[in-house]
Amino acid sequence: MGIDTPTSDGNTASRNEWPLWEIFIRGQHGLNHRHVGSLHAPDAEMAIKNARDVYTRRNEGVSIWAVEAQHIAASSPSDKGPLFEPAQSKVYRHPTFYDIPDEAGHM
Amino acid sequence: MYAQMVKSTGQGVKDPSEMTDQERAFQERIDRGDRIEPKDWMPEHYRKTLIRQIGQHAHSEIVGQLPEGNWITRAPTLERKAILLAKVQDEAGHGLYLYCAAETLGVSRDQLTEDLLSGKMKYSSIFNYPTLNWADMGAVGWLVDGAAIMNQVPLQRTSYGPYARAMVRICKEESFHQRQGYDIMMKMAKGTPAQKNMAQDALNRTWFPALMMFGPSDAESVHSAQSMAWKIKMNSNDELRQKFVNETVPQAEFLGLTVPDPDCKWNEEKGGYDFSEPDWSEFFDVIKGNGPCNTERLAARNKAWDDGKWVRDGLMAHAEKKEARRVAAE
Ligand SMILES: [Fe+2]
């Protein structure tokens, strides 16, 4: 079950399938690693090799992370409201909340 | 298209008054343009229809490697060979992106593979036609990938997040496919008379099967209406086919080639070309398994799966052994 895999009963993955890996790639420009998708591989080494072929055929990355999907903890969508609610009322955390007169110069 | 005649499993679009609260909230999210993510609640019919559609799309990418793979060893130059190899490798990648998207709906990769190999799940009718000579590599890239693009570009806005994201990746790569095909056609159409004849012949054979890719008219289909309400289908089959013809006919003219349809002509009033329908009885026959290459294609996929078993098992055994050794050393 990956981070993108629902906990629905429809799953038939009971056979000897290679485990699922979630792949994260750092692009050219020093940005964070970003989730790009998943793939199946027998182990971490093969996951990285496969990720190179599946997700970086056009120079999309300079670094690859592979994490076995079962090790990723994810927030549940039904928590979405309560989990993120505290951030919603705190407008004063944004610079635009403050009115600084033009005379004070660029800030 | 790459997913043809996908039947939604429901009875067609429900009136909001017949929906449960959950279903209504779901439809409202879609109408608002929200993306549905794997762990969100979704109607069972939505989930099942998407598994069929994405699965069929994935299978088409994978089986679609075969007609072009057929010419890799016989490409006329080393450069053409490298290009074709890269194109076919992309198609393998497209299949993998899509299988991943389907898996987020709770179906396993092996299940999808088995359903392809047993013939239970379909792939696009187009890949059951043979590629007889090098000009077909031009016609396939230009017309088959061209038709696929028509369908895939709007699907980047489809309601299911993982599917939409897979489409974004795919579309980025697809335009190279069409252009390399057209490049082959240009070379041949401007070559010797014999080469030009080959290009015309490839166009003649590929034209109607390419039009069939969009599927028969679905203006009346309740399944399509449901899929459009769910935004897992963005345009009607006729709409996309018309768009494809409008774009392709001038491209054929530029090559100095003729679309094999005497009734194909510009209609000023509708601002598009009139054209003949393909032979839909042929289409249904191919879908049923009676196309020129159905047996060969499925046999090739089955052989690849069977021949690869020792590799899959061996790598798994190796990974398990390594893991056991690592645990023992700790
Ligand atoms: Fe593709």
Ligand SMILES: [Fe+2]
């Ligand atoms: Fe393609």
